[in-house]
């Protein structure tokens with residue numbers, strides 16, 4: 093097997109160990125030995141035989157395989173795996189033996205996972221986006237029309253249906269949203285946090301993705317869950333609860349590329365039209381990014397005080413070292429850094 097794949101597997105194993113996932117780190121140690129020795133996992137990485145280490149890493153080859161096994165553990169198809177995976181057990185040797193067997197018994201499913209980039213929907217990002225929506229509501233005093241780009245299953249489009257517990261050193265613990273919601277999101281806000289007071293009314297809510305996840309389909313919901321590492325029990329629980337909210341609210345994500353789909357988000361009188369996204373830009377080729385920005389500029393140029401247009405985004409900074417929440421609000425069109433944020437919404441440090 094190519095050094096690039098082994099380098100990517102080792103990099104991921106170190107990442108899992110560092111991020112508090114020793115079970116996955118242990119599984120990957122066994123995958124690395126198996127692949128290096130030409131075992132059955134080596135064939136699964138054949139499409140990356142000539143890839144660069146960067147390509148093998150950004151394609152997340154290791155996480156594709158782990159997600160396939162996790163999917164089997166979460167489904168009722170592989171009781172043997174389920175018994176040995178967290179949260180039910182922490183049996184790396186037993187899980188590895190069952191996972192090797194599954195390579196033969198579930199070959200088709202595993203190859204399908206190897207051919208698909210990992211696709212997540214991290215619902216606690218809403219705890220950062222919330223501050224941006226509140227700012228837009230406060231600044232415009234208008235109801236919102238929300239258009240989400242790269243929405244995956246569309247869970248963050250339901251940001252106003254969740255309950256937030258905002259730990260803030262200055263304000264004391266604050267709350268926002270629906271206390272009855274099955275989804276409670278805890279986040280730590282520091283610095284000049286936005287006011288939680290503005291009234292928010294949503295007139296329209298739509299979402300798109302290049303490859304939408306239809307969580308009304310049990311298999312799609314399970315696939316989404318399988319990308320959450322099995323040791324991350326809180327994340328799994330949050331995602332399950334958000335899926336339940338999404339199913340009852342009938343959210344539907346439309347298939348579309350950002351630069352084409354966003355054209356319809358033209359500003360209208362009496363509402364603030366918001367295009368927003370989280371952790372999407374890095375997946376767009378440069379030409380698609382440029383075309384998307386052009387669409388935003390065109391909407392911005394058409395905006396007025398009574399028909400404002402907002403671009404809210406939670407993305408890595410230029411150096412890809414920290415994550416930022418930024419807002420551009422037209423007609424003024426000034427680009428503002430609202431906060432430095434945790435990529436999964438654990439905290440936001442407001443400017």
Ligand SMILES: C[S@@+](CC[C@H](N)C(=O)[O-])C[C@H]1O[C@@H](n2cnc3c(N)ncnc32)[C@H](O)[C@@H]1O
Nearest residue numbers: 212213214242244301302303349350370372375
């Ligand atoms: C890392 S996921 C983030 C999903 C979601 N925004 C979140 O924060 O949980 C990136 C998503 O962007 C989508 N995507 C990538 N390029 C896109 C494009 N050009 N147009 C629309 N969606 C795109 C992918 O299909 C994927 O679902």
